[in-house]
Amino acid sequence: MLPTHALSGMLVALPVALAVPELSALALVAGFCGGVVPDLDMYAGHRKTLHYPVYYPVGAVVAGLAAVVVPSPLAVGAAAALAGAALHSVADVFGSGLELRPWEGRSRRAVYDHYHGRWLVPRRLVRYDGAPEDLALAVLAALPLSFVAGSRLLALVAGTLAVAAVYAGVRRRLASVAERLVAALPPWTTPYLPPRYAAARTSRAPREGDGR
Numbered sequence: 001m002l003p004t005h006a007l008s009g010m011l012v013a014l015p016v017a018l019a020v021p022e023l024s025a026l027a028l029v030a031g032f033c034g035g036v037v038p039d040l041d042m043y044a045g046h047r048k049t050l051h052y053p054v055y056y057p058v059g060a061v062v063a064g065l066a067a068v069v070v071p072s073p074l075a076v077g078a079a080a081a082l083a084g085a086a087l088h089s090v091a092d093v094f095g096s097g098l099e100l101r102p103w104e105g106r107s108r109r110a111v112y113d114h115y116h117g118r119w120l121v122p123r124r125l126v127r128y129d130g131a132p133e134d135l136a137l138a139v140l141a142a143l144p145l146s147f148v149a150g151s152r153l154l155a156l157v158a159g160t161l162a163v164a165a166v167y168a169g170v171r172r173r174l175a176s177v178a179e180r181l182v183a184a185l186p187p188w189t190t191p192y193l194p195p196r197y198a199a200a201r202t203s204r205a206p207r208e209g210d211g212r
């Protein structure tokens with residue numbers, strides 16, 4: 001889920017805090033942004049438009065090497081942002097597929113691999129975004145961050161973790177809420193809806209597990 005990606009991106013600040021402590025705050029914010037940016041494609045080619053599971057890691061390694069040679073704010077910030085985006089894009093492969101109810105495990109699409117020109121299959125080590133194991137990962141990431149984040153950035157870490165906790169609590173209900181909202185839209189909007197929402201237009205009986 002997005003908060004877990006944001007916290008994972010911020011983890012880049014840990015090695016920076018050891019090597020160049022004065023740039024750790026920059027790395028934390030850049031890692032946060034890098035962890036969030038891929039999901040800005042949520043409603044426009046989700047997990048394809050801004051997800052690059054091959055190119056982001058390559059860019060992160062190149063930028064990371066540059067930052068080691070010349071640890072300037074620009075180099076460290078770019079490396080942290082790319083590392084955050086890389087962690088996000090690769091981590092999505094180990095989650096669920098691209099579907100409204102990912103816990104049903106029907107989708108074969110996790111993340112689009114632009115380099116190989118195909119969708120990567122979801123591994124489902126984390127069953128769905130907002131699952132208890134997803135929240136556990138967010139907590140694990142937030143713990144070490146609390147030691148390197150200053151007083152102001154600690155609020156960013158804590159706030160992100162709070163969003164993760166709330167999202168985990170309501171995640172399964174959100175699918176039904178989204179379906180009701182989509183059903184209330186006028187028919188002409190269907191071509192503009194992401195496929196996972198457009199498919200929800202077809203009426204269906206409530207399924208076991210909804211709303212839990």
Ligand SMILES: [Zn+2]
Pocket residue numbers: 038039047051088089092
């Ligand atoms: Zn994503």
